[in-house]
Amino acid sequence: MISFFKFNKPIRPPATNLVDTHAHLLPGIDDGANSMAESIHMIEQMHLMGYTNITATPHVFYDFYPNKKEDIVRCAQDVQAEIERNNIPISLHVAAEYFLDDHFKELLQEGSLLTLFDNKVLIEMSMFSASPIVDELIWQITAKGYCPVLAHPERYLYLTDEDYTRYLAYGCKFQINLLSLKGYYGRQVERRVYRILKNNLATFVGTDLHKPAQLNLIKSVIQSSFFSKLPLNRTILTSQ
Numbered sequence: 222m223i224s225f226f227k228f229n230k231p232i233r234p235p236a237t238n239l240v241d242t243h244a245h246l247l248p249g250i251d252d253g254a255n256s257m258a259e260s261i262h263m264i265e266q267m268h269l270m271g272y273t274n275i276t277a278t279p280h281v282f283y284d285f286y287p288n289k290k291e292d293i294v295r296c297a298q299d300v301q302a303e304i305e306r307n308n309i310p311i312s313l314h315v316a317a318e319y320f321l322d323d324h325f326k327e328l329l330q331e332g333s334l335l336t337l338f339d340n341k342v343l344i345e346m347s348m349f350s351a352s353p354i355v356d357e358l359i360w361q362i363t364a365k366g367y368c369p370v371l372a373h374p375e376r377y378l379y380l381t382d383e384d385y386t387r388y389l390a391y392g393c394k395f396q397i398n399l400l401s402l403k404g405y406y407g408r409q410v411e412r413r414v415y416r417i418l419k420n421n422l423a424t425f426v427g428t429d430l431h432k433p434a435q436l437n438l439i440k441s442v443i444q445s446s447f448f449s450k451l452p453l454n455r456t457i458l459t460s461q
């Protein structure tokens with residue numbers, strides 16, 4: 222007799238109410254979406270994956286993407302209008318991913334930062350080597366009353382466990398990338414991200430979405446059993 226039981230595997234419910242804290246979705250202002258059409262396509266696909274809240278975080282990196290606050294906000298307003306025109310039920314927020322350099326130091330002194338949620342500032346640093354300015358700036362961010370959120374700590378392979386411990390002690394939160402969980406940035410980064418999760422060091426999970434080609438991999442992480450077992454709402458891992 223043919224058994225039908227093997228076809229009756231429980232179907233995992235689709236992910237819902239996902240929150241993305243890191244995405245390059247604003248068209249033409251950094252290395253993310255190239256056009257409004259591409260931006261809307263990615264936002265629509267994220268909605269279909271279960272996202273209800275996305276924060277657009279374009280790079281603010283003086284040497285490559287010297288984006289000004291007012292230009293980022295204006296671009297986000299244009300995307301918001303297009304989201305409404307296309308009836309996509311998603312909330313778009315706007316912040317930035319700030320590269321820690323002297324220009325950021327000036328923005329911090331002016332107090333003109335675009336923040337994630339209430340007072341959180343998404344920051345990144347060199348992928349290649351440690352900079353002496355980083356510790357000072359992380360400390361200054363907290364001294365100014367902001368909460369620094371380090372984007373993808375797993376990708377800075379030169380950071381030691383002591384560096385992680387020190388940044389966390391300054392009050393920094395960590396945001397890991399979904400794509401790191403699938404080895405998108407290499408095996409070493411993959412090993413690190415699981416170690417960070419195992420040690421409960423991460424607070425947020427972001428897509429760091431840059432282009433449509435990454436959507437399928439992000440979808441496969443979201444549909445994985447591992448993702449469904451992450452604590453709380455799966456994209457905000459611990460109390461903020």
Ligand SMILES: [Fe+2]
Binds near residue numbers: 318
């Ligand atoms: Fe990013």
